Amino acid sequence: MAVEPILELVGISKAFGGVQALRDVDLALAPGEIHGLVGENGAGKSTLMKIIAGVHPEFGGIMRVRGREVRFRASRDALAAGIGMVHQELSIAPDLSVAENVYLGAQPTNRFGMVDWGAMRRGARDLLSRLGLEIDVDAPAGLLPIGVQQLVELGRVLFSGAEAIILDEPTSALSPPETERLFEVLRRLKAEGRSIIFISHFLDDILRISDVVSVFRNGRKVVTERVSPAIDKGWLIERMIGAQAADLEESWMGSIQLATPRDAPVAFEAVGLTHAPAFRDVSFQVRAGEALGVYGYMGCGQIELSRALFGKIQPRRGAMRIGGQPARLSGAAAAKRAGMAFVPESRRAMLFAEEPIYRNISISILETISRIWVKPDRERAIAAGHIQTLGIRAPGPSTRLGALSGGNQQKVALARWLTRPPRVLVLCEPTRGMDVGAKEDVVRIVRSLKEQGIAVIVLSTEPETVLSMADRILVLRRGEVVREFADMAISKEDLLAAA
Amino acid sequence: MDAASATQSRPPLANRAGRWLSHRLRNIAPLLTLLFLILFFSIASPSFTSMGNVWNILQQVSVTAIIAVGLTFVILTAEIDLSVAAVANATGIVVAFFTLQDASVAIANLPLPGPIAILLALAACALLGLITAVGVTRIGIPSFIMTLAMMQIGAGVSALLVRGQIAYSVPPLITTLGSRSFLGVPWIVIVAALFLLVAHLVLTYTRFGRYVYMVGGNREAAENSGVNAGFVVGAALVISAVCSGVAGMLGVAYFGSAQQNEFDSYLLDAIAAVVVGGTSLFGGRGGIGNTILGLFVLGVLNNGLDHVNIDSFLKILIRGLILLAALVINVYAEKLRTGDRGAV
Ligand SMILES: Nc1ncnc2c1ncn2[C@@H]1O[C@H](COP(=O)(O)OP(=O)(O)OP(=O)(O)O)[C@@H](O)[C@H]1O
Numbered sequence: 001m002a003v004e005p006i007l008e009l010v011g012i013s014k015a016f017g018g019v020q021a022l023r024d025v026d027l028a029l030a031p032g033e034i035h036g037l038v039g040e041n042g043a044g045k046s047t048l049m050k051i052i053a054g055v056h057p058e059f060g061g062i063m064r065v066r067g068r069e070v071r072f073r074a075s076r077d078a079l080a081a082g083i084g085m086v087h088q089e090l091s092i093a094p095d096l097s098v099a100e101n102v103y104l105g106a107q108p109t110n111r112f113g114m115v116d117w118g119a120m121r122r123g124a125r126d127l128l129s130r131l132g133l134e135i136d137v138d139a140p141a142g143l144l145p146i147g148v149q150q151l152v153e154l155g156r157v158l159f160s161g162a163e164a165i166i167l168d169e170p171t172s173a174l175s176p177p178e179t180e181r182l183f184e185v186l187r188r189l190k191a192e193g194r195s196i197i198f199i200s201h202f203l204d205d206i207l208r209i210s211d212v213v214s215v216f217r218n219g220r221k222v223v224t225e226r227v228s229p230a231i232d233k234g235w236l237i238e239r240m241i242g243a244q245a246a247d248l249e250e251s252w253m254g255s256i257q258l259a260t261p262r263d264a265p266v267a268f269e270a271v272g273l274t275h276a277p278a279f280r281d282v283s284f285q286v287r288a289g290e291a292l293g294v295y296g297y298m299g300c301g302q303i304e305l306s307r308a309l310f311g312k313i314q315p316r317r318g319a320m321r322i323g324g325q326p327a328r329l330s331g332a333a334a335a336k337r338a339g340m341a342f343v344p345e346s347r348r349a350m351l352f353a354e355e356p357i358y359r360n361i362s363i364s365i366l367e368t369i370s371r372i373w374v375k376p377d378r379e380r381a382i383a384a385g386h387i388q389t390l391g392i393r394a395p396g397p398s399t400r401l402g403a404l405s406g407g408n409q410q411k412v413a414l415a416r417w418l419t420r421p422p423r424v425l426v427l428c429e430p431t432r433g434m435d436v437g438a439k440e441d442v443v444r445i446v447r448s449l450k451e452q453g454i455a456v457i458v459l460s461t462e463p464e465t466v467l468s469m470a471d472r473i474l475v476l477r478r479g480e481v482v483r484e485f486a487d488m489a490i491s492k493e494d495l496l497a498a499a
Numbered sequence: 500m501d502a503a504s505a506t507q508s509r510p511p512l513a514n515r516a517g518r519w520l521s522h523r524l525r526n527i528a529p530l531l532t533l534l535f536l537i538l539f540f541s542i543a544s545p546s547f548t549s550m551g552n553v554w555n556i557l558q559q560v561s562v563t564a565i566i567a568v569g570l571t572f573v574i575l576t577a578e579i580d581l582s583v584a585a586v587a588n589a590t591g592i593v594v595a596f597f598t599l600q601d602a603s604v605a606i607a608n609l610p611l612p613g614p615i616a617i618l619l620a621l622a623a624c625a626l627l628g629l630i631t632a633v634g635v636t637r638i639g640i641p642s643f644i645m646t647l648a649m650m651q652i653g654a655g656v657s658a659l660l661v662r663g664q665i666a667y668s669v670p671p672l673i674t675t676l677g678s679r680s681f682l683g684v685p686w687i688v689i690v691a692a693l694f695l696l697v698a699h700l701v702l703t704y705t706r707f708g709r710y711v712y713m714v715g716g717n718r719e720a721a722e723n724s725g726v727n728a729g730f731v732v733g734a735a736l737v738i739s740a741v742c743s744g745v746a747g748m749l750g751v752a753y754f755g756s757a758q759q760n761e762f763d764s765y766l767l768d769a770i771a772a773v774v775v776g777g778t779s780l781f782g783g784r785g786g787i788g789n790t791i792l793g794l795f796v797l798g799v800l801n802n803g804l805d806h807v808n809i810d811s812f813l814k815i816l817i818r819g820l821i822l823l824a825a826l827v828i829n830v831y832a833e834k835l836r837t838g839d840r841g842a843v
Pocket residue numbers: 016017019020021039040041042043044045046047048088393402403404405406407408433435840
């Protein structure tokens with residue numbers, strides 16, 4: 001290599017208790033390079049990035065920044081050395097304003113040492129508009145959609161002047177235009193000579209934006225290769241999981257034939273659901289054993305709609321029928337009793353990080369396995385079964401949930417509703433943060449649920465997710481259903497064009 | 500590679516020990532405090548370690564214990580109940596109000612048979628708890644504010660019923676449980692032990708107990724799992740009020756009189772017992788075991804201070820400082836746990 005790498009890792013190892021998360025990993029990042037990182041859930045990508053960003057101060061191996069050996073004790077050491085990271089789990093302060101979040105810990109002050117609110121607002125507005133975001137910088141950040149929060153957080157790291165920027169799955173919640181905008185920003189940063197490490201499970205994105213790509217598997221780096229036409233998705237997948245790409249790809253390549261099962265009874269019906277401004281006049285039917293896809297860009301109202309379907313918000317107008325019976329979902333517990341089940345888009349809103357896996361799974365079926373006394377052995381056995389069938393990477397059912405990698409946590413959230421399947425399952429962004437193999441697993445799970453006669457409603461901003469699961473697709477735009485695709489062949493392009 | 504494995508093998512060991520400690524900090528800290536206090540007072544005062552004094556301590560913490568049992572439920576769900584002492588006071592006065600008083604007591608009361616008086620008193624505290632529960636879970640008033648209001652309401656009920664007077668009689672059952680002994684063991688200690696035992700079984704081994712922990716750990720996730728979180732919080736508040744009510748009745752018998760403001764110091768004591776014991780103020784962590792530890796710390800401290808020669812005004816300050824230290828450890832334990840490990 002001609003130029004000196006800005007960051008160089010040699011023989012990095014890291015273990016958590018008995019789990020060897022990284023073994024002997026080498027990695028180099030050149031100035032002005034966009035380095036893509038791919039690998040299965042739990043392969044160790046986030047762990048390596050956290051080591052670089054000073055989150056995990058203890059590890060084996062050597063890390064050099066601009067040729068000098070370093071050992072960061074905390075993330076502010078890393079920032080001081082010019083390395084910033086946007087974490088997979090957002091660390092935005094929901095109650096602070098957008099501007100305060102951008103300037104977190106580094107507010108501009110005026111002559112008197114007071115926070116210069118004016119300068120802060122202006123600065124935040126400028127910075128965010130460079131990211132293509134025209135938002136109210138005084139609004140609490142927690143009210144923004146997750147994707148926008150992500151951009152705000154990126155804004156914060158950019159603002160700190162980091163030379164090397166780590167993005168851990170930044171596009172998992174972004175719509176295609178937003179991703180495009182992010183990529184423009186990344187290209188601009190690259191032109192300024194900054195280096196970027198980019199982690200994603202969207203292999204197309206990785207190939208499109210990266211100069212160099214590294215593949216991780218089981219805590220080891222398998223290969224680093226310069227991106228060229230010879231490197232395609234299939235090439236990456238083979239190295240990621242060893243499976244032949246062809247086995248996995250069939251469900252989302254090219255066009256899909258949609259088909260509505262006409263003879264099955266209607267399991268769920270929504271009539272004119274309205275909760276302005278989030279969604280307006282949404283009507284649909286889902287039959288038993290059918291999967292209805294709801295596709296739309298982020299912020300199109302699908303998150304609110306999904307919450308309404310589980311009684312978390314009461315739509316101002318409209319009605320729902322479950323199995324033909326009018327249903328008033330006055331709350332989540334009532335919705336569950338009526339046969340609904342829900343996996344929300346955010347893991348934090350679904351999982352108990354400090355509790356063991358088995359309690360995370362049993363929580364929604366506790367009343368069926370115990371009238372009064374809990375039966376931890378039963379719960380553990382059930383959880384162990386799910387860990388096995390879903391391929392959840394965990395030492396055992398008693399492992400603390402927070403110790404799992406992002407994708408594996410998501411599988412736990414799904415496992416919860418599989419023990420005693422509901423009548424209608426509402427999945428909001430079910431594959432967010434999942435690797436190709438795990439996505440395929442989810443598609444398989446949904447398919448088997450459909451075979452058991454469950455009606456599935458999949459709401460997602462990922463066209464592939466909707467296409468691979470749905471038998472019929474609604475397109476939502478600014479809270480309204482603008483298009484329905486049924487009984488026809490449809491491709492990803494058709495879907496994107498409709499949104 | 501050798502160098503790498505060498506640097507790796509040492510820190511993780513220390514690290515693991517540190518992590519183990521930080522995990523158990525909430526249990527270890529109160530235990531060490533307790534051992535330290537016992538050691539200190541045994542050296543400082545010979546009368547402290549007598550068997551008679553052990554019974555003293557147990558008897559002195561019993562009323563607090565029964566209140567703290569209910570409060571443990573509430574704090575585990577990440578809520579708070581500031582009305583416990585006021586509800587205890589009101590219930591104790593209600594049961595006296597329905598009991599025939601000595602002619603010298605000038606209260607316009609309503610004498611009823613003992614069992615009925617007790618049932619009415621239990622109904623009264625349950626009703627107060629229910630009102631709190633409705634306010635918190637239906638109307639959405641933060642428990643901190645709602646129970647502050649309930650504290651005032653309880654005080655009002657007490658004031659209206661006794662009108663500045665003091666009542667002395669309570670039903671015979673209450674007198675027995677509050678002030679008599681059974682085979683040398685004070686009944687009030689037995690009742691407190693039973694409350695602690697039952698609460699421990701409920702919290703550890705029942706479905707409801709699991710829900711209490713899960714709702715306290717992450718309320719939104721519990722709701723999204725179909726758990727009726729509002730019901731769980733409401734039930735915890737009612738349990739808390741009923742426990743307070745029982746403590747109030749027995750307390751009146753224990754003190755030998757029913758009057759206004761007689762339980763005021765129990766609010767702080769009960770909260771202190773739960774928190775000093777190590778139950779997380781953020782919910783979801785801790786339990787009756789912790790509360791028992793906290794009760795002993797408090798009991799030994801209060802009792803021990805009486806055995807050594809200290810300015811009684813200084814004692815108040817010392818208790819405050821101990822509580823502050825416990826709060827610091829409590830919050831610190833939470834930070835250690837969630838610190839470097841990241842949330843969901
Ligand atoms: N704080 C922790 N404590 C214990 N184990 C952990 C911790 N963080 C990560 N691990 C384990 O280390 C391994 C690697 O996890 P990591 O989060 O790096 O995976 P990842 O490649 O980022 O996966 P994903 O794509 O799902 O985000 C996993 O087996 C995970 O369970």
